[in-house]
Amino acid sequence: QVQLQEAGPGLVKPSQTLSLTCTVSGGSITSGDSYWSWIRQPPGKGLEWIGYIYYSGTTYYSPSLKSRITLSVDTSKNQFYLKLRSMTAADTAVYFCARGPSQYYDSGGYPGIKTSFDPWGQGTLVTVSS
Amino acid sequence: QSVLTQPPSVSAPPGQKVTISCSGSNSNIGNNYVSWYQQFPGTAPKLLIYDNDKRPSGIPDRFSGSKFDTSATLDITGLQTGDEADYYCATWDPRLSSGDALFGGGTKLTVL
Numbered sequence: 001q002v003q004l005q006e007a008g009p010g011l012v013k014p015s016q017t018l019s020l021t022c023t024v025s026g027g028s029i030t031s032g033d034s035y036w037s038w039i040r041q042p043p044g045k046g047l048e049w050i051g052y053i054y055y056s057g058t059t060y061y062s063p064s065l066k067s068r069i070t071l072s073v074d075t076s077k078n079q080f081y082l083k084l085r086s087m088t089a090a091d092t093a094v095y096f097c098a099r100g101p102s103q104y105y106d107s108g109g110y111p112g113i114k115t116s117f118d119p120w121g122q123g124t125l126v127t128v129s130s
Numbered sequence: 131q132s133v134l135t136q137p138p139s140v141s142a143p144p145g146q147k148v149t150i151s152c153s154g155s156n157s158n159i160g161n162n163y164v165s166w167y168q169q170f171p172g173t174a175p176k177l178l179i180y181d182n183d184k185r186p187s188g189i190p191d192r193f194s195g196s197k198f199d200t201s202a203t204l205d206i207t208g209l210q211t212g213d214e215a216d217y218y219c220a221t222w223d224p225r226l227s228s229g230d231a232l233f234g235g236g237t238k239l240t241v242l
Contacts, residue, residue, distance in 0.1 A: 037231070039233075046132065046218065046233055046235045047220075047233040047236070048233065049220075049230070049231035049233065052231075062230055062231075063230055096174055101231060112163075112222070113229060113231075114162075114163045114165075114180070114181060114222070115162070115163065115164075115165055115221055115231045116165040116181070117175070117220070118176075118177035118180070118186065120175055121174065122173075122174055123174050
């Protein structure tokens with residue numbers, strides 16, 4: 001079955017750029033109609049979607065983070081990546097990668113998005129501190 | 131403050147039923163599919179319900195989801211102490227030029 005694993009630094013200094021890698025195993029990142037997402041969770045708080053990428057390179061970003069994030073993909077390595085610029089203490093969180101969402105077409109042929117995220121990586125804690 | 135509103139906490143004794151609500155609007159829940167996640171401390175969320183009311187393989191039928199208008203609910207019957215966890219709803223909100231995946235604020239379930 002498909003498994004995801006995040007990798008990256010546990011500590012980032014304020015104003016620096018965070019770079020994270022998500023490695024997909026047990027399946028190809030190019031298969032199916034799924035997008036691949038990054039989601040984060042500040043300590044003791046809820047989940048926040050960051051953005052997703054399709055294997056073709058098409059990206060969709062959370063409006064609240066759009067100005068600071070870049071997602072990319074390397075299909076030859078079965079990996080996708082997150083870069084988050086100008087990090088502050090508010091960006092301290094556990095960062096998860098996950099498969100999802102997926103696109104569908106309704107009975108009228110109109111496209112929609114199904115936000116089911118499965119599976120998830122185990123998550124990696126990123127702390128922003130000098 | 132999350133766009134999707136969940137009660138911060140719910141509780142019920144073992145064996146009983148609990149309902150967790152997720153309230154949104156026409157732009158999100160009202161016109162999009164809802165999913166639900168279970169998260170234990172220190173672990174990644176796990177998909178419980180997708181497409182409003184479908185269970186992935188391996189999820190017990192004690193867990194069920196439904197959606198009506200701009201709200202969704204997660205029902206858990208036959209509560210077990212092992213169900214104590216945080217539960218999140220999620221849906222899509224097609225706003226601006228790209229849209230946004232939204233999560234509820236989460237609900238902590240206590241099995242008394």
